[in-house]
Amino acid sequence: MNLIDTATQTSAQPSRSKGLAQTQTISDLSESQVAAIRKIPPHDAAKPRAIDARRPASIFLSNERFELEQANIFRKFxxxxxxxxxxxxxxxxxxxxxxxxxxxxxxxxxxxxxxxxxxxxxxxxxxxxxxxxxxxxxxxxxxxxxxxxxxxxxxxxxxxxxxxxxxxxxxxxxxxxxxxxxxxxxxMLDRTAEPNFSNIDDELVGDFNAFDIPDMHVYGRKTFELDANWKLVQEPFLEGYHVQRLHARSVGPMFADVPNVTSVLGHNIRQISGKINFTPDCLDIEGENIHKSVTHAYLVFPNTVIVTSPYYISVMFIMPKAAGRSVVDYIMLTRGEADNEKAADVYQRSYEMILNVFGNEDFRAAEISQKGLSSGALEDVVYCGLEETIPLYYEILERYL
The missing domain is CATH 2.102.10.10 (Rieske [2Fe-2S] iron-sulphur domain)
Structure with missing residues (x-):
């Protein structure tokens, strides 16, 4: 895996002094987000169901499948x-x-x-x-x-x-x-194709406006070149099954081993989950930063991941290069430039931590999975109840293939 550090703490934006002072409470979110958050059950009541879901290994290996995705997804939407x-x-x-x-x-x-x-x-x-x-x-x-x-x-x-x-x-x-x-x-990447913006859902846009994404600051950018199919890179961000296992020595202890509350917004998917410290009554603590106890993860069709954290938002554009190669453009957004030492320290430590978690854990998992699948050992891939959002996403994708 080749890491190309394109920029750190750079942005074309003017300086703004928000630092860590401006955080989001549940009242700042969209009605749709609040309704979904209210559906998060206590951890002891959140039971994953057993599912029977498989996909052929060839969807990650086949040049024919890659070309089909390019023609019917990436050049038509x-x-x-x-x-x-x-x-x-x-x-x-x-x-x-x-x-x-x-x-x-x-x-x-x-x-x-x-x-x-x-x-x-x-x-x-x-x-x-x-x-x-x-x-x-x-x-x-x-x-x-x-x-x-x-x-x-x-x-x-x-x-x-x-x-x-x-x-x-x-x-x-x-x-x-x-x-x-x-x-x-x-x-639209194809000048000759009919413009198709049907994947831009109004509810999705409302959620992102509630997060204030249009006015955030680019704290850092890094490009990852990966030897893995783009869908393998995307899969970890559609499930919580790996979190306490793959991330056992990093962020895993922060999260509960429970299903997400999942919503389909047009072609897009929103997942909301309570962190290990989540209890339903914490939603009503006045002035509490909602992102300390709740995580939002979005799959923006077809290939972009957005994940919330208490003081920043991660955006990943996962771009196919070949059947077994992809590029990820990672961007860390903050509510403004750091305007004090505490904010500067939190942002820097957060940036280093998230690049390590994504780069050396999630993306590494995609690369070693690609190698294993390429060996021919598996005819298909099986998904469990804590991964049920992955086959849901593939059902959406496959409508157009």
Whole structure:
């Protein structure tokens, strides 16, 4: 597993002083979230059921299955690409290559996020060569200095008089359908496909707005290149079965070995669980940070995971590269920049801890599972009652295959 540290504690956002002072109580959440939280039973009453659910090992190994997913999911639905906070201000620009398509995301002067192919309309040169956030009033090709406005218009061509029958209006950047909602940015990767944003559910967006995701701060980013199928990387975030086992020496003792309260929001899945300290009466403690006792985990269709913590939110874009390879773009969001020593210490320790848990435990588990499945030892994979959200997700995915 190769770790590429793309940025730490960087953001295009202006400085804000919130630190740890602003936490969320149950009253800050959406009605839907509160209703789901109220359904969490006491731990001694939360009994997992026995299920009979299997999937063939080939869904993680087959090139044919990989191509089917690419054609029917990743090229027919808009996919989450990044968080709004990466492009927090007008004039923000970032390139993105995680899906194998060179993208260029830009927030124009009116505050609208647009997506383009990262290709100069002269000879196709990349306009932005790295994948770091930038601030710019325009984008200029490094090859021949053709210049484009943030809305994609071609506005400058050196020695334009030497090109016959030429109109700059005909050579704007190749635009992709794009939508921003709930603090995430979705993009259609195929310019020729009918734009399909049906996976952006209003209830999901309401939940993310309640978390204040659109206005959060990017504390850190890290990219993980994994030798594992993207679905194997995603599976741990759809179940609690592994938590006290895989994470026994890290975060496992913080969580109860009980089922989640699961809701399907359109194509998306929300899981809510009480931590080891959870009791129903803790929900009514005035001013109590709800994230200290309750964890929310979302699967944003088809491939993005969002997990809450007391003082930050983890966002993972899990992007397929091949049948046995994937890339994860991890982003840690906080409510603002650390404005005191305590906040700085908590954020730094949290960032180091979560990268270790995800990188050296969850992602490692995906890689060693990929190796084992590749040996041919298993014809199918079996799921238990504490993993029942995984086959639920596959039922949603398989509708389109």
């Amino acid at each position: 808009a996919v989450p690409v990044t968080v709004s906070a990466i492009l927090s201000q007008p004039g923000s620009v970032i390139a993105h290559e995680g899906y194998g398509v060179p993208l260029l995301l830009m927030r124009d002067k009116q505050g609208v996020v647009r997506a383009f192919l990262n290709a100069c309309m002269h000879k196709g040169s990349k306009l932005v060569e790295d994948c770091e956030p930038h601030r710019a009033g325009k984008v200029t090709c490094p090859y021949h200095a053709w210049t484009f406005a943030l809305d994609g218009r071609l506005v400058g061509v050196p020695r334009e008089e030497t090109i016959a029958n030429f109109d700059k209006a005909d050579r704007g950047l190749a635009e992709l359908a794009c939508r921003e909602a709930g603090g995430l940015i979705w993009v």
